Amino acid sequence: MLTIGKLAQDTGVKVPTIRYYEQIGLLPEPGRSAGNQRLYGQGQLERLRFIRHARDLGFPLEAIRDLLSLSDRPDQPCAAADGIARAQLDAVRARIRRLKALEGELERMVAQCAHGTIRDCRVIEVLGDHALCAQDHPAAAG
Amino acid sequence: MLTIGKLAQDTGVKVPTIRYYEQIGLLPEPGRSAGNQRLYGQGQLERLRFIRHARDLGFPLEAIRDLLSLSDRPDQPCAAADGIARAQLDAVRARIRRLKALEGELERMVAQCAHGTIRDCRVIEVLGDHALCAQDHPAAAG
DNA sequence: CCTAATCTCTCTAGTAACTATAGCTTCAAG
DNA sequence: CTTGAAGCTATAGTTACTAGAGAGATTAGG
Known part of the structure; x- marks a missing residue:
């Protein structure tokens, strides 16, 4: 114990x-x-x-709750468990895609910084105007 | 108005x-x-x-709070704004790295599923035993 | 056996960044 | 003038924990 x-x-x-x-x-x-x-x-x-x-x-904990209750029923088909894992894989991939778009935009932003004053700062300027972005990046969302 | x-x-x-x-x-x-x-x-x-x-x-909102107060002082050097953006870029890159490791592990897990019963389900089995993982994946953390 | 240090107990509240609900008031259109 | 949309405040819920207070339990050393 x-x-x-x-x-x-x-x-x-x-x-x-x-x-x-x-x-x-x-x-x-x-x-x-x-x-x-x-x-x-x-x-x-x-x-x-x-x-x-x-x-x-x-x-997420709710998915784990489902997986645990599945694991308590060894004779059931594993399609449900498989589905949960696939959903998680999809979620992970979606997050990677979004984050890569953000990475690109942040790289551009930081690269253009001339290290002068705030007045000429690209970081601040780009944040104030989405139109200055290279692509139409999505929201971060996690 | x-x-x-x-x-x-x-x-x-x-x-x-x-x-x-x-x-x-x-x-x-x-x-x-x-x-x-x-x-x-x-x-x-x-x-x-x-x-x-x-x-x-x-x-994060706290970083935005800092950026906003910086943007109110146009004569200040932009090093601080630059630093915040770089920190965000680092954070994004770290999350991409972690998520890629998870993606690999989840792919392996799902690929090995034989669509039988829970008893033989690799998804459940792998979750129950970290030693079955290909690499020592890190925690997800976000 | 006693004491001190460490664990453990319950309960509450705080974190990030919102979202939802309830019950009310104000506004704009017909 | 009435009706429906939009606005108001305040509170509580979301996810997955984390931190703290103050009390009781257990263990190691002397």
Whole structure:
């Protein structure tokens, strides 16, 4: 049996975050010691590792909730899990595309800076007028 | 003089967002009509366009606050503005790097899915065991 | 066995950047 | 003059945590 601190160490998830996951129902309530401290077993450890890894891959908690409930039903077809992963992949790709457009615009902006005064600053000028942008970059959105 | 709705139309910033910007002091409090409705002039319009554009480029509001106060001092050197833009560029590049690593891992995960049952699902399996990852991908963080 | 240091407990509030809702007032058009 | 859109304030919700207060539990050393 692991205390919450040990569980945190073993998974790399911080103690308050573990309690938060319990609070939102992502982790089941664990047993308690005589002194009311949480005690975790192997199953909880693995579940938390799963959560941690999915978070590292950028899955939102709601997607992880779905993935966890899927993983509890081994006989079901895995199409749903596959769909969630594909959706996440699409989201990641979309973000990369957007960020690359921003990168280009920021590069241009910074490259044109003549290091003079604010009055002649391209950074400020471009920010004030979107028409000065090379392409019609999209919004950043995350 | 523009009403808040017209200002929203002209800038692409939603009405509640404009009020929010006022609340946090990013936009000065505008004058009011006899009936207590906000009325904006050209200066406010340009200021909001500036904010909108910077947000689209992913600058956090605090950075925008700094940029705005810089743009009010045309005689100052533009090194500070340049620095803020460079920092944003660095942040964007870092996020692209991280996301590319995630993209690779998610691609691998999805490609290996045999479309069978959850029991044999690579998606679930890989999420449960970070050691199955190709590289040591970093955390997503945004 | 006692004490000090470290953990853990609950609860509340704060973060970024909005978005949504409720219940009201004002304005513009017909 | 009436009706519907737009505006007002204030509060709470979103995502995924993080920080803090103040109290109780546990463990290591003496």
